[in-house]
Amino acid sequence: MxxxxxxxxxxxxxxxxxxxxxxxxxxxxxxxxxxxxxNAVNLAFIAFARAWGQLQGQxxxxxxxxxxxxxxxxxxxxVIVISRNRHSLNVERINLLKL
Amino acid sequence: MTLQMLVFLxxxxxxxxxxxxxxxxxxxxxxxxxxxxxMVSLAGVFLTLEAEFIAALQIIVYAGAIxxxxxxxIMLLNAGEEERTNMSRMARYVGVPLAIVLLGELAYQVxxxxxxxxAQPAANGAIHGLSMLLFQDFVFPFELTSxxxxxxxLGALVLAQRRExxxxxxxxxxxx
Numbered sequence: 001m002x003x004x005x006x007x008x009x010x011x012x013x014x015x016x017x018x019x020x021x022x023x024x025x026x027x028x029x030x031x032x033x034x035x036x037x038x039n040a041v042n043l044a045f046i047a048f049a050r051a052w053g054q055l056q057g058q059x060x061x062x063x064x065x066x067x068x069x070x071x072x073x074x075x076x077x078x079v080i081v082i083s084r085n086r087h088s089l090n091v092e093r094i095n096l097l098k099l
Numbered sequence: 100m101t102l103q104m105l106v107f108l109x110x111x112x113x114x115x116x117x118x119x120x121x122x123x124x125x126x127x128x129x130x131x132x133x134x135x136x137x138m139v140s141l142a143g144v145f146l147t148l149e150a151e152f153i154a155a156l157q158i159i160v161y162a163g164a165i166x167x168x169x170x171x172x173i174m175l176l177n178a179g180e181e182e183r184t185n186m187s188r189m190a191r192y193v194g195v196p197l198a199i200v201l202l203g204e205l206a207y208q209v210x211x212x213x214x215x216x217x218a219q220p221a222a223n224g225a226i227h228g229l230s231m232l233l234f235q236d237f238v239f240p241f242e243l244t245s246x247x248x249x250x251x252x253l254g255a256l257v258l259a260q261r262r263e264x265x266x267x268x269x270x271x272x273x274x275x
Contacts, residue, residue, distance in 0.1 A: 001103050006148065008210030009111045013118050013137075015202040020122035023190070023198075026181050028127045028173055032134050035165070036121055039141055042157075050148045055228045059237050061153050062229075065160055066244045070251035072165045076172045077258035083176050090182075 006047035013040035027079055027089050031072070038068050107147060114140045125180045131169050138162040152226045 013036060020033030042061045049057025083089055117140065120133035138161050145154035233241055 001101075001107065001147075004210050004212050005107065005111075006144070007212075008206045009114065009144070011205035011209040012115055012202060015198075015205050016115075016118045016122055019198045019202070023194070024122070024181070026127055026178065028169065028176075028178055029121075029130050029181070032121060032127070032130050032169065035134060035161075036118060036137065039138060039161070042153075043141060043144060046145050046148050046150045046153060049150065055225065055232055058150050058153050058225065058229050059232050061150075062156065062233065063240060063244060065153075065156055066248065069160060069165050070247050072168060073251045073255045074258070076168060077255040080172065080176065080259050089176065089178055 003047050003051040007044055010040045010044040010047065013037075013043065025090050025092055027082070027091050027094070028076075030091065031075055031079070035068065035072070038064060103147065107144070110140050110143045110147070114144070127173050127178045127181075128170065131166060131173060134169075135162050135166045138166065150225055152229055 017033045017035075017037035017040060020036065021030055024030055024033065042064055045057040045061045045064070047057075049055060049061075079089075082094060086094055088094070114137055117133045117136035121130045121137065124130050124133065138157060142154040142157040142162070145151075145157060
């Protein structure tokens with residue numbers, strides 16, 4: 001099973017996450033596209049960890065998952081505060097530093 | 100076609116279909132459910148790559164905690180469907196074809212590259228090797244991530260709490 005198949009899947013997922021990040025207007029969907037990109041990178045790490053027979057790739061995936069959890073918590077707290085002030089989740093409406 | 104290739108193709112098809120759904124669907128709750136499907140099928144792909152611990156971690160932490168947090172926030176904010184506005188002409192005629200070209204180019208270049216693969220799984224299993232690495236070579240980042248999680252909890256608490264005087268003041272202004 002050549003490792004490049006897994007990397008092609010990772011590349012497709014990353015591209016889809018990037019497309020969703022650029023084209024969508026809802027802030028929560030943008031966050032979810034970021035999570036999709038992180039998952040694609042995790043897949044690439046695991047694939048290379050299997051290819052080279054080392055486990056450092058899996059250690060790094062462990063840390064990526066932990067950091068993604070922390071980032072999701074803080075990012076969603078910021079989204080809650082923004083939506084409380086602006087009453088909108090549309091990033092095109094969140095364009096002023098001060099209301 | 101070997102069984103391994105077949106399993107990978109089925110999992111990859113489910114993953115890509117769900118990822119397309121994350122990007123395409125209008126309501127954020129539908130995107131969240133599609134993202135959960137992506138994460139679970141990626142856990143299956145991790146299992147075929149002999150990363151059992153990471154597969155379990157993916158389902159428990161990523162799909163079981165982070166995505167539940169997303170779903171709770173979507174329900175809390177009562178997020179509705181994204182309004183349908185036409186894309187700008189630049190986005191529709193230049194952006195979408197370029198996005199498709201990006202996807203095709205990435206998939207082709209990465210998929211056609213040849214890597215020399217020395218396929219030796221860890222001697223005592225992945226969990227033993229992973230824990231040896233995590234608690235010997237990487238113990239300092241490991242402890243740092245626990246502090247990072249503590250900081251994230253404190254930050255989320257401080258950000259999301261309602262300040263004491265602000266809602267009352269706004270009500271007074273609305274009334275007067």
